Every structure is written in structure tokens, then in C-alpha cells.
Amino acid sequence: MSDVFDGYRDSLVGAAADRAADEMFDGAGLPREDWAALHTTLLDIPVTELRARADQLAATFLDRGVTFDYAGEERPFPLDVVPRLIEAERWSRVERGVQQRVRVLEAFLADVYGPMACVRDGVIPRRVITSSSHFHRAAVGVEPGGGIRIHVAGIDLVRDEAGDFKVLEDNVRVPSGVSYVLENRQAMTQVLPEAFEAHRVQPVADYPQHLLSALRAAAPSGVDDPTVVVLTPGVYNSAYFEHSLLARAMGVELVEGRDLVCRGNRVYMRTTAGDRRVDVVYRRVDDDFLDPVHFKRSSVLGVAGILNAARAGGVSIANAVGNGVADDKLVYTYVPALTRYYLGEELVLGNVPTYRLEIPAEREEAMDRLEELVVKPVDGSGGKGLVVCPDATPEQIAELRARVLADPRGWIAQPVVALSTVPTLAGQHLRPRHVDLRPFAVNDGRRVRVLPGGLTRVALREGSLVVNSSQGGGSKDTWVLAATGDAVEELAAPETAEVLTTPIDPGNNHAADPGPGTGGEQAQQQQ
Numbered sequence: 001m002s003d004v005f006d007g008y009r010d011s012l013v014g015a016a017a018d019r020a021a022d023e024m025f026d027g028a029g030l031p032r033e034d035w036a037a038l039h040t041t042l043l044d045i046p047v048t049e050l051r052a053r054a055d056q057l058a059a060t061f062l063d064r065g066v067t068f069d070y071a072g073e074e075r076p077f078p079l080d081v082v083p084r085l086i087e088a089e090r091w092s093r094v095e096r097g098v099q100q101r102v103r104v105l106e107a108f109l110a111d112v113y114g115p116m117a118c119v120r121d122g123v124i125p126r127r128v129i130t131s132s133s134h135f136h137r138a139a140v141g142v143e144p145g146g147g148i149r150i151h152v153a154g155i156d157l158v159r160d161e162a163g164d165f166k167v168l169e170d171n172v173r174v175p176s177g178v179s180y181v182l183e184n185r186q187a188m189t190q191v192l193p194e195a196f197e198a199h200r201v202q203p204v205a206d207y208p209q210h211l212l213s214a215l216r217a218a219a220p221s222g223v224d225d226p227t228v229v230v231l232t233p234g235v236y237n238s239a240y241f242e243h244s245l246l247a248r249a250m251g252v253e254l255v256e257g258r259d260l261v262c263r264g265n266r267v268y269m270r271t272t273a274g275d276r277r278v279d280v281v282y283r284r285v286d287d288d289f290l291d292p293v294h295f296k297r298s299s300v301l302g303v304a305g306i307l308n309a310a311r312a313g314g315v316s317i318a319n320a321v322g323n324g325v326a327d328d329k330l331v332y333t334y335v336p337a338l339t340r341y342y343l344g345e346e347l348v349l350g351n352v353p354t355y356r357l358e359i360p361a362e363r364e365e366a367m368d369r370l371e372e373l374v375v376k377p378v379d380g381s382g383g384k385g386l387v388v389c390p391d392a393t394p395e396q397i398a399e400l401r402a403r404v405l406a407d408p409r410g411w412i413a414q415p416v417v418a419l420s421t422v423p424t425l426a427g428q429h430l431r432p433r434h435v436d437l438r439p440f441a442v443n444d445g446r447r448v449r450v451l452p453g454g455l456t457r458v459a460l461r462e463g464s465l466v467v468n469s470s471q472g473g474g475s476k477d478t479w480v481l482a483a484t485g486d487a488v489e490e491l492a493a494p495e496t497a498e499v500l501t502t503p504i505d506p507g508n509n510h511a512a513d514p515g516p517g518t519g520g521e522q523a524q525q526q527q
Contacts, residue, residue, distance in 0.1 A: 009029050034085055103448065156438050174319060178455070182205065200482040202453070267306060353414060373414060374387070376411065
């Protein structure tokens, strides 16, 4: 074995070291069948060459602005040179599970902002819904264009010690990070072309076209040729490049709130040729900042009156206002029951076991074993507020205990999930590092399309289970291996290849949260 793997099996440390399953190697230390070709490729590349490729990639990202802020320093976003492979059969199950998840959450949201039959029938308590900080009474009764509320979803998954994918949490507000999926693929075709030649990898480049089709399908009734725009908070938002990339790829206008105006329950875009009606707004502005008439009155990021226009059927908003109630981590614990209620099915991808700390018996049990658990706020994002108790000090645990007891509804607890590991370049060697996965799904009302692979986030720090970039994490290109008859990725010619760039932080954490939350109105929270 090349020096690049020397000491690999014995190098994993941390709370999950003795339980985590490695995706490349089996229990005997041999490469798994679907990873054998990549393993051979890595053995054939000298360590110094692999390191040089990683350094070149980082320099390219820095030159092109693919950066993030870490402890006040602007750094190139870490893209590891070793991709993550997912075999076709396993991916088929992931795809079905994500599709099912979107369908049940779609039904739940239609019910929550409509008849609330799930409450009437005792599936979920009313207080769980109405006490969620993301439940908006202003959205009650709003019928979305095409009947779709979740146009884009990012469902966060982890692989446990048995190798099974589990849903960690749901993101159906304004999930970020798909631009990394697109840019990572472009970069990796140049960094590791010999590995691409040895694998049949499903492509990801058609995502913007599927997104545009879903947005056009959401247009108000009677609109045959809808005008679609992407609404961004502006250049200071952490996900601004993603907004501009998607607008450019879809061939639609990128606008800020000041570019739009509501009149007569219609939305218009100011142009040099006069006002032009807008039919679909793909908003990357959070609910609280979207409409100062109904939400934060001081916001200048959104459009006054846009929710009234949506209620009147004059414009469609994607994703729908109020979707965040489905992201609430307490609501997450009811998704298995909601799936049986709405679909008559069991979950294809199960939940991580979770304590509902608002329930006295569950809270008491969790408090008795708090030092073993991961505790997180129900409405947190970007890892904020998350406490991995096995790694916490006694003082931190005591403070957490007091906060939970003061507001039990605001917290849930989970066992530490032994996230699977994938070889990752650390210095001059490959070392096992924990990963999670955010597949992205696009819903056009007829079909839920799941982008093959999604965003793999990797905890670059030794032993860490926290994968969001604001806490030292990075990403990997995710290769879904093609079955017979599937389309495959084609290598771009070196002289024409372009590495896409995006200064965003999609990062999430282990037993935690959607994407980045940077705080402040202009750099408002994104999932």
C-alpha cells in the first residue's frame, strides 16, 4: 500500500471512533468492490503529487473567490481531492426516501396552512405547530401556484454505524449549497481526471434546467409564459454567488427587493423599458425579511405587499412562506407518524432517534444521560447552539442543562451518531474523516427530481463530527455511480473547463443543523 494510506485504520479518534463505518474499506481493511478502482488510482498517485493537486485546487479557489470567513480570515473553501462514491443500488433507496420525504412534508404544509386535519385526528399536537418560531399565521389560507409549497428541498442525511442512511433534518425554507455540487464537479474533472475515466458517474449539470421547469410550473393560473426572477438579499449575503450562479444558469433576472414593486396584487420588476410583470419569485430571502407589511417592518430586503399578492394569486413565491414549520426539529420527530397518516407508508429513510424534551418523561431520561447526547435548538442553523456533550466541559453541560430546563420546547436531544468516514487528505496522508450528505430535490408538482449525489460535507478536524465550514469543515464531490443505461458525466476539455465559484457556506454539522447562519439583516440566515 502506498504511503498515502499508511496508518489509516488506526488513525480515527473521537467519540465515534470505535463505531464509525468506513465507506472505502471493510472491516478487514480491504477496499469495498465499488471503491476498488478509486483505491487503485490513489495508490498510483505519489503523495507529493496528490498534495500538489490539493494545493493547486486551493490556490485556484482563492484566486477565483471561492472563499469563506473562518475566525475572521478569508480562506479558500476546502474541497477535498478524494471524492465520495455512492453505488447505484444504495442511491436508488436514497432517491426514493428523499422523494417520499418531500411528498409527506408537502402534504403536511398544505394541511398546516389549511384545515389542520393532522391536529384534529391527533397525529401531532396543535401546540407543537403553533409554538414553532417558523409557523406564520399570515400564510394561513394562501394557496400556492400549482399547489406546490416545496419547490426545492435539501434533506440532510447521515450514514450510521450499520452503513444505513438516516434523515438528520429537513430543509425546505431556502436551502443553500447546490452551487457547491455544481462547482465541485467541474473542479474534480480537472483535479482527478484519471478517476473519472475509471468510473461511470451520474451528471449533475442539468439541475438549473430542472429548477427552472419547476418554477415555471408554479406560475399563477392563466399565465402561459411566466417571468421568473431570483430574489437575493444582495452582495453581502453569504450565499450571493449561488443566487447569481442559478439566475445566470436559468437565464432569468437576479433582483433585489428594491428592483420589485407590488401594485394591485401584482409584482412588477423595474426595468429601463418600464415595469414588467413578474409571475414567479424564487426568493433567497428568509420569511422574516421578505415582506415588511407582515413580518420585520424595518426590512429593506424584501417587497412590501408580496404576500398579499401571493394570497390573491397574482404571484407565486418559491419556496412558500411558512415552510419553516416543517424544518422545526420537534416537528421532525412526528414525520414517521405523518408519513403513515398522509401516505399510508413507512419511512424509506428513518429518523435518528430523538428525545422530545418538552415531554417530561423523555426530558427526565435525557437529563439522566445528558453527557452521552447531542443537544440542539429546534430552530437553530449552521451549528449554532449545538452541544456535543461527550466533548463538552462540565461547566458547559451544567449551563446547557439549565437552558433546557428553562425552555424544554426549544430543544431536542439525540444519541451521538457515529457518522461514516471517507478517506480525506490530511497533510501527507489520507485519513478517515466523518461526512454527511445533503441531496437536493426539485418538485414541479408532477415529479420530485433528486440531484444525483448532492453535497457531501466533511469534518476536516481530527475526530470532529461537525462538518459545517464555519467550524472547520469542507466538502467532497459526491459521485453516484451509474447503473446500466444511466447518463454519465463527461470530462470537459482542459482548455475550456471552468471552475465555478461561490463564496457561500453551505455548512451543516453532525447531529445538527441546516446550512449557514451568519446573523444580521443583510447577511441573513440561510439554510
